[in-house]
Amino acid sequence: MEKYVILVLFLLLSICPKGTGQEDPFLRDFLVRWDQSKAYLLAVAEAMPEAHYFQAPFDEGKSFAEQLMHMAVVMDWHAFSKFGGSEAPIRWEDFQVTGKNKAQLIQETAREFDRAKELIKEFDPDKLDETTSYAAFSRTRRQFLLLLADHVTHHRAQLIVYLRLHHIAPPNYINFQ
Numbered sequence: 001m002e003k004y005v006i007l008v009l010f011l012l013l014s015i016c017p018k019g020t021g022q023e024d025p026f027l028r029d030f031l032v033r034w035d036q037s038k039a040y041l042l043a044v045a046e047a048m049p050e051a052h053y054f055q056a057p058f059d060e061g062k063s064f065a066e067q068l069m070h071m072a073v074v075m076d077w078h079a080f081s082k083f084g085g086s087e088a089p090i091r092w093e094d095f096q097v098t099g100k101n102k103a104q105l106i107q108e109t110a111r112e113f114d115r116a117k118e119l120i121k122e123f124d125p126d127k128l129d130e131t132t133s134y135a136a137f138s139r140t141r142r143q144f145l146l147l148l149a150d151h152v153t154h155h156r157a158q159l160i161v162y163l164r165l166h167h168i169a170p171p172n173y174i175n176f177q
């Protein structure tokens with residue numbers, strides 16, 4: 001009887017999926033940083049009064065609201081299409097500013113952070129070195145995560161400039177490290 005219990009346990013262990021993103025040091029550390037990045041971006045988004053959300057600082061620029069939706073759509077695309085491997089096209093039409101208020105824009109942005117986080121938490125770390133393409137570039141899935149984080153940082157910095165243009169002190173970065 002004891003042999004059968006050991007055999008069943010061995011079989012169960014052999015068919016169970018490998019560890020998830022939470023168990024991989026890179027993915028675990030990335031998720032901690034991702035949560036901090038989300039908190040900081042949402043604090044920046046909250047700091048801008050809604051009256052300034054739909055104004056672009058110059059003719060060719062995006063408004064504060066458009067910057068948020070740009071970040072959200074690229075989070076969706078980088079996370080699910082490039083990192084996750086669905087290879088779906090970017091969904092610009094699902095991330096429009098028109099008809100949304102500040103709270104809805106912030107909520108959509110937070111949702112995309114959370115959706116990406118759930119994907120990363122369940123991601124098979126053995127696939128981090130697989131490559132996929134982006135324009136003329138070939139990148140590993142690990143590199144797509146880093147690109148995802150860089151993109152958020154890049155546009156969050158632009159939002160901080162928008163705050164400064166309105167003489168609004170941005171949230172202290174140190175509080176979100």
